[in-house]
Amino acid sequence: MKQIILSLLIAFSPLLSQAEDGHALWLRYKPCNKANIIAPQGGPTLQLAVDELQRYWQGPALKLILNPNLKDDDGFIYDGDSICAHSEIGLLYGAYEALRIQAQEADPGLGGYTAPKFPRRILDHWDNLDGTIERGYAGRSIFFSAHLKGQAWANRIKEYARVNASIGLNGSVLNNVNAAPKVLTAEYIDTVCMIANVLRPYGIKVYLSVNFGSPKALGYTKTADPLDKSVIKWWREKANEIYKRIPDFGGFLVKANSEGQPGPFDYGRTHADGANMLADALAPHGGIVMWRSFVYGAKHKGEDRVKQAVSEFKDLDGLFRSNVILQSKNGPLDFQPREPYAPIFDNMSKTPQAVEFQITQEYTGQSKHLVYLAPMWKEFFYFVSPDSLKAIAGVSNVGDDTNWCGHPFSQANWYAFGRLAWNPSLSSDFIAQEWISQTFGNEVDSYALADMMTTSREACVNYMMPLGLHHLFAFDHHYGPEPNGFKAEYPLEWCPVYYHKASKDGIGFDRSSTGTNAVSQYREPYRSLYNDLKTCPDEYLLWFHHVPWDYKLRNGDTLWDELCALYYRGIEQVISYQKLWNKVRPQIDRERWEHVNTLLGVQLESAEQWRDTILRYFQQFSKLPIKYAYTDIAYPAEPSVSTIYDKP
Ligand code: BDP
Numbered sequence: 001m002k003q004i005i006l007s008l009l010i011a012f013s014p015l016l017s018q019a020e021d022g023h024a025l026w027l028r029y030k031p032c033n034k035a036n037i038i039a040p041q042g043g044p045t046l047q048l049a050v051d052e053l054q055r056y057w058q059g060p061a062l063k064l065i066l067n068p069n070l071k072d073d074d075g076f077i078y079d080g081d082s083i084c085a086h087s088e089i090g091l092l093y094g095a096y097e098a099l100r101i102q103a104q105e106a107d108p109g110l111g112g113y114t115a116p117k118f119p120r121r122i123l124d125h126w127d128n129l130d131g132t133i134e135r136g137y138a139g140r141s142i143f144f145s146a147h148l149k150g151q152a153w154a155n156r157i158k159e160y161a162r163v164n165a166s167i168g169l170n171g172s173v174l175n176n177v178n179a180a181p182k183v184l185t186a187e188y189i190d191t192v193c194m195i196a197n198v199l200r201p202y203g204i205k206v207y208l209s210v211n212f213g214s215p216k217a218l219g220y221t222k223t224a225d226p227l228d229k230s231v232i233k234w235w236r237e238k239a240n241e242i243y244k245r246i247p248d249f250g251g252f253l254v255k256a257n258s259e260g261q262p263g264p265f266d267y268g269r270t271h272a273d274g275a276n277m278l279a280d281a282l283a284p285h286g287g288i289v290m291w292r293s294f295v296y297g298a299k300h301k302g303e304d305r306v307k308q309a310v311s312e313f314k315d316l317d318g319l320f321r322s323n324v325i326l327q328s329k330n331g332p333l334d335f336q337p338r339e340p341y342a343p344i345f346d347n348m349s350k351t352p353q354a355v356e357f358q359i360t361q362e363y364t365g366q367s368k369h370l371v372y373l374a375p376m377w378k379e380f381f382y383f384v385s386p387d388s389l390k391a392i393a394g395v396s397n398v399g400d401d402t403n404w405c406g407h408p409f410s411q412a413n414w415y416a417f418g419r420l421a422w423n424p425s426l427s428s429d430f431i432a433q434e435w436i437s438q439t440f441g442n443e444v445d446s447y448a449l450a451d452m453m454t455t456s457r458e459a460c461v462n463y464m465m466p467l468g469l470h471h472l473f474a475f476d477h478h479y480g481p482e483p484n485g486f487k488a489e490y491p492l493e494w495c496p497v498y499y500h501k502a503s504k505d506g507i508g509f510d511r512s513s514t515g516t517n518a519v520s521q522y523r524e525p526y527r528s529l530y531n532d533l534k535t536c537p538d539e540y541l542l543w544f545h546h547v548p549w550d551y552k553l554r555n556g557d558t559l560w561d562e563l564c565a566l567y568y569r570g571i572e573q574v575i576s577y578q579k580l581w582n583k584v585r586p587q588i589d590r591e592r593w594e595h596v597n598t599l600l601g602v603q604l605e606s607a608e609q610w611r612d613t614i615l616r617y618f619q620q621f622s623k624l625p626i627k628y629a630y631t632d633i634a635y636p637a638e639p640s641v642s643t644i645y646d647k648p
Contacts, residue, residue, distance in 0.1 A: 020589040022403030025163055025411050026438040029056035029099050039064040044201040045088035048165075049095040056099055064091050071115065074170070074203075079111025089170075089203035096166040104437045114423070120288075120325075120391035121421035122171035122207065123164065124253065124356065125398070129183060134176050135360050135478075137367035138399030138406035143174050143195055145400065154198055160398065161202035167418025171205045173393070177255040177292065179209040181217040184238055193245040205250035207290070212254060212274060213262035214238075225267035226277035239281040251287035252278055253327070253393075258295045265298055271312065272319040279321035290354060290391070291320075293328040293344050297491055304509075304516035305493040306332035309344045318350035325390050327354040330380040332518075335363050335395075336470045337461045338376070340530065340540050341383040343521035354391035355380065359413045361397065362478050364460050367406025369603045370577060370596070371460045372453035374416040374428035379645040383526070386424040394421075407599055408592050411439065412453065428454050428646050444587040452577050454646070459577075461539075463570025463607035467563060468508070468543035471499040472614060481610050483617040500542070502621045506549055507559070508542035519544060538562075549622040560624045567611040568628040574604045 035057035039050045046064070053062055063082040070077070076085035076094035078101075083094035101108050126134040127141035142156050164172070174192060175183050182188060196206045215221040215234040225231055242249050256263030256274055264274030275291040282289060293309040300308040309332060320326070326348060331339025335358040345353060357377050364371040386392075394417040397405045405411045412435045419431045432450035440449075464481070465472055473496065474482035485496035492498045501509055511518035512531045519531040529535045530544045538553060551559040578600050585593055615626055 020591040022408050022411070022592055022595075025404060026415055026435055027163065027166055028438060028441075029103060030058070031055055032058050035059075036061040037064065038062070039091075040066055042066070042088050045092050045203060048201055049083075049088070049092040052092075052095050052099065056102075058102060062098065064095075066091070070113070073115045073119070074168070075113055075115025077111050077113050078108060080108040092165055092203065093168055096168075100166075100434065100438065104434060105442055116168055116422045117386050117424055118389060118392045118421055120171055120250075120354070121169045121418070122173060122250075122391060122393045123169055123359075123396040123398070123417075124173040124177070124209075124393050125396045126176040126178075126360075127174060128176050129180050129188065133399055134178060135358075135362045135395070136397070136399050137360065138397060138404060138410070139401035140399060142398065142400050144191070154194070156400070157195055157198045161199045161204055163404075163414075164204055164418065165202040167415060168422040169418050170203050171207055171250050172199065173207040173209055173250075173253045173290075175209050177209045177253060178259070178261060179211040179255070181211045181214040183208055184210065184214050185218070186241075189242055189245055192242075196246045196249065200248065205248055206246065207250035207253055209253045209255070210278075211262065212256045212264070213266075217262075223267065224262060226264050226269050226274045227267075232277055232281075235278060235281040239285060239287065243285040243287070247285075249285070249287060251282050251289055251323075253290040253292070254278065255292050255294065257298045258292065259297075263298075270316060270319075271295075272316045275324045276319075276321045279323045283321070283323050288323045288325060289321075290325050290327045290393070292356070293326055293342075294334075294356075296493055304511065304518055306511070307516060307518045307521060309342065310347050310521045313344060313351075314347050316351075317348045320351050322352070325352045325354045327356050327391070327393060329356050329358070330377070333470060337364050337457070337464050338379075338468070338539060339470065340526075340543060341380055343518075343523075345384045345388065346523040347521065352390040353388065354393055355384065355389055356393045356395065357417060358395040359397045359417050360395050361410065361413070363473060364457070364464075365603060365606065366479055367397070367410055368479075368599055368606065369460060370407065370409045370452075370456050370600065372409065372416070372428070372432060372456045373413045374420065374431055375454055375457045375646055377416070377420055378424075378428050381420075381424050382645040392421045408439075408596050409453070411435075440588055440592075445584055448580055449584065452580050455573060456577070459570050459573035459607075461570075462566045462573065463610045466566035466570070467538060467559070468540045469500055470543060472496045480606065481613040483614055500618075501546060502618055504621050504623070506547050506551070507618065507621070508546040509544070510546040511544045515546070549624060560622045561627065563618070564615060564626045564628050567615055571604070571607050571611055574600065574607050578604065 035054050037050050037053045065082055065084040067084050068086060070086040072086045074090055074093060076083055076090040078094045078097050083091055085091045085094055127143055129144050131140045131145050133141055142160060192206055199206060213224040215231055216224040220234050221230045255261050257265045264270060275289050279289045293313055295312055296305045296308040300311045303311060328342050328344045329335060330342060332342040333339055361371055397410050397414060405414060415435045416431045419426055429450050432453040433446045436444060436446040436449050472481050472483045474480045475485055483496050499509055500507055519527050533545050536544050547559055549560045553562050581597055581600055
């Protein structure tokens with residue numbers, strides 16, 4: 001009998017519904033084979049647009065039109081009946097827009113012209129050549145993989161390309177900024193060429209991170225001095241070699257003289273000398289250099305770490321070639337849950353600039369916490385106008401896990417990055433709702449889930465580092481708290497005690513004009529606003545000021561009480577997400593519901609650990625009681641900080 005049941009089960013198993021593994025991300029269009037797509041003849045990119053629509057378009061007929069009179073900027077017009085664009089890639093983006101609107105059962109509207117805000121919309125992968133990923137929390141590299149070979153390898157990369165094209169991304173830096181020189185050898189250029197061939201029809205260019213010391217490290221030159229003739233020649237020839245194989249290669253991303261990486265300082269040269277030498281090698285082919293400003297502990301060693309980028313680059317403004325873009329993290333420290341914007345954006349008016357966001361959640365719970373990052377990126381755009389930027393880069397959270405990103409909700413950060421790269425004026429809430437209905441279907445309570453998502457970053461700030469605290473992370477892994485962190489053998493800038501400066505007198509880092517004067521690097525009105533304790537926003541308070549434990553905040557609470565309240569509020573927020581997740585259970589498939597439910601449990605446990613570790617540690621100095629407990633907190637119903645910055 002058992003045998004018969006088993007054989008029946010095996011025979012009918014294909015009919016049983018497939019387990020939901022999250023692999024499809026937000027691309028869950030229903031197949032339809034009756035679509036009438038009218039399109040001109042074209043190349044592979046146009047063919048992709050036609051194929052997607054033929055497979056999934058549910059409407060009566062859809063016309064694709066190439067119009068050379070439209071602007072050549074990846075934009076398109078979609079009005080429900082037709083998609084019109086200057087280029088094939090515009091039509092492909094238009095096709096995904098049409099399918100996105102269809103999936104949400106939304107109205108296409110009047111069909112105005114839409115084009116991306118940033119010409120370069122790039123994912124930076126921190127993939128190592130051995131297949132591991134620096135700060136990757138979702139498996140191994142999809143590019144440099146020993147186990148995924150041949151067709152399976154190419155298929156995964158093709159899927160990746162399609163996902164990126166669906167949100168308008170057009171560049172991928174394939175390897176870690178801590179770059180192995182070996183990536184420039186013929187063997188790897190071969191691999192990169194194969195990847196470029198897969199990405200090309202989707203409008204995606206490949207870029208490489210390069211190690212500044214490559215010619216020397218690979219044994220071709222005696223030095224890596226950017227003014228040395230043999231070095232200049234080597235890079236020129238290397239660029240020629242790459243472009244011979246990959247004519248549309250995007251260019252190089254460089255981390256130089258930062259965290260132990262080689263750079264022009266090693267030879268008494270400047271960042272401009274280094275960047276320009278590479279830029280000259282790439283220029284004949286149309287390539288660019290993305291030179292990172294994430295530097296500390298080099299020329300300005302000993303200075304307040306958050307000031308060092310401006311100190312090092314300010315005098316070089318205007319000295320870079322036109323194909324160099326200076327790439328800076330959104331905050332002046334390092335992808336913390338909250339930082340004020342990086343003042344380098346106020347100091348380099350003659351240099352093309354790019355912002356680097358971190359999609360992979362190194363400091364925001366990795367792939368264990370539900371933290372939707374769009375509100376953090378919107379906060380940055382509140383201070384730094386997208387108009388002033390030439391490119392946008394996001395450190396990717398993609399790995400070879402079946403669901404790509406680890407946490408099912410981390411997929412939303414990939415999605416949001418693409419949507420904001422296209423249109424930074426979309427609100428976090430709008431993007432969350434789009435993502436939810438495409439990812440979980442139109443039957444789920446997208447308002448409630450979007451509310452959870454849009455408050456989740458503030459929750460993370462609350463239970464990790466409220467009121468402008470920063471870098472209280474445990475060494476190396478950057479997941480949990482280690483407020484007493486100090487290691488004599490480490491640079492001071494890696495030690496939490498350097499940042500919070502807690503003592504019996506108070507807490508916080510004085511960066512006002514009476515402290516390190518980091519405020520002087522900001523434009524007005526922010527310089528004065530942050531400098532004055534009375535006007536400094538609470539969310540940046542301990543970033544800019546050292547204040548006594550009984551300091552009275554604007555809401556009348558003392559600093560200590562508010563600090564405690566915020567840690568407790570963070571926990572309450574996570575508990576409220578658990579409750580909500582239970583409520584939407586009937587609307588979500590079992591697999592993803594359970595996965596997220598388990599992770600919310602992990603998140604709550606971590607959040608409690610954060611609260612308890614941090615408050616207990618600071619209490620040694622404040623010597624004040626914690627007057628909160630879950631049961632008796634009454635929070636004022638004020639708008640969350642995120643909503644203040646999150647203007648569409
Ligand atoms: C830090 C990471 C480190 C990166 C570095 C960078 O901890 O792994 O190499 O940034 O951006 O956040 O270069």
